Amino acid sequence: MSNRKGDIDKETILALRDGIELLSGKWKFCILHNLQTHGKMRFKDLQEMALGISPKILSKELQELEENLLITRTVNSTRPVTVSYALTSYAKETEEVVNALIQFGLKLIF
Amino acid sequence: MSNRKGDIDKETILALRDGIELLSGKWKFCILHNLQTHGKMRFKDLQEMALGISPKILSKELQELEENLLITRTVNSTRPVTVSYALTSYAKETEEVVNALIQFGLKLIF
DNA sequence: CAGTATCCAAAGGGATACTG
DNA sequence: CAGTATCCCTTTGGATACTG
Numbered sequence: 001m002s003n004r005k006g007d008i009d010k011e012t013i014l015a016l017r018d019g020i021e022l023l024s025g026k027w028k029f030c031i032l033h034n035l036q037t038h039g040k041m042r043f044k045d046l047q048e049m050a051l052g053i054s055p056k057i058l059s060k061e062l063q064e065l066e067e068n069l070l071i072t073r074t075v076n077s078t079r080p081v082t083v084s085y086a087l088t089s090y091a092k093e094t095e096e097v098v099n100a101l102i103q104f105g106l107k108l109i110f
Numbered sequence: 111m112s113n114r115k116g117d118i119d120k121e122t123i124l125a126l127r128d129g130i131e132l133l134s135g136k137w138k139f140c141i142l143h144n145l146q147t148h149g150k151m152r153f154k155d156l157q158e159m160a161l162g163i164s165p166k167i168l169s170k171e172l173q174e175l176e177e178n179l180l181i182t183r184t185v186n187s188t189r190p191v192t193v194s195y196a197l198t199s200y201a202k203e204t205e206e207v208v209n210a211l212i213q214f215g216l217k218l219i220f
Numbered sequence: 221c222a223g224t225a226t227c228c229a230a231a232g233g234g235a236t237a238c239t240g
Numbered sequence: 241c242a243g244t245a246t247c248c249c250t251t252t253g254g255a256t257a258c259t260g
Contacts, residue, residue, distance in 0.1 A: 009147070011216075012143070012212055012216075013140055013143070013159070013160065014215070015212050015214075015215030015216040015218070016139055016140060016143060016208070016211055016212050016215050017140070017215070018215040018218050019211040019212065019214040019215030019218065020139055020211065020215075022214075022218070023211075023214075025252085025253095026252080026253070029126050029130055030123055030126060030127070033122070033123070033126060037119070042221080042222085043221070043222050043223070044221065044222075047222095049123070050123065052254085053253095053254090054253075054254050054255065054256090055222075055223060055224085056223085056224075056225085056253080056254080056255090057252085057253055057254075058223090059222080059223060059224075060252095060253090075222095078221090079221095080221045080222085080260095081221065081222075081260090082221060082222080083221080083222060083223085093213070093214050093217050094214060096210040096213070096214070097207065097210040097211050097214050098126070099210075100206040100207040100209075100210045101126055101129040101130065101133075101207050102122055102125050102126050102129065103203070103206070104125075104129040104132075104133075104203050104204060104206070104207050105124070105125030105126055105127070105128040105129030105130075106121075106125045107203050108125070108128050108129065108132070135232085135233095136232080136233070152241080152242085153241070153242050153243070154241065154242075157242095162234085163233095163234090164233075164234050164235065164236090165242075165243060165244085166233085166234080166235090166243085166244075166245085167232085167233060167234075168243090169242080169243060169244075170232095170233095185242095188241090189241095190240095190241045190242085191240090191241065191242075192241060192242080193241080193242060193243085
């Protein structure tokens, strides 16, 4: 309660909205969580982890995460070609958000 | 990394998705943050805090938060009638999520 | 395997005016 | 003041089929 009532902390609100924006999308938290716990994952692994995500959506969310420097995309010279996704060091910042959300979700039930 | 690759922790994923669901909506985090920092707030205060939210949306999100027992709605016997919103004790669980998100958002810029 | 292309339904959210 | 009602547009996300 560092602010008086009506004295709105705009920077905090903007930071909040920025954070939300980068993590918006139905599957982003799941993707981040899975990469946190499993390390590198391929497209297909990610598709199976979250039951029922269509390839189009997964592709889109991965691209957004990559654009925002939260994950890397690596093409492996195998046959057939495989692609690995992994968190950037920068994405460490998201771990607390993901974990807090998981803790919150767990407390909803029990 | 307690799980082997491919051994998906469904409960964690479901908790994550439950948490996300309760907090989904463009303004919920802002509402929660403002109630955290300012305590009780009236409808109009909340409307001003987040520049540009329409009354319909604010009303909807407040109802959803109330349904999920994260906030209380109190009608004050004033003239004209005013209504106060405040966090429930249960909503303490959301503070860490909100704060983690703010920290993440702040690190995006600086 | 790792996507892209196309099509489509539903949800989300805003503007505005109105009401008790 | 605290909403609700109406209208409308945009975004989101899913199903499916196809490609290198």
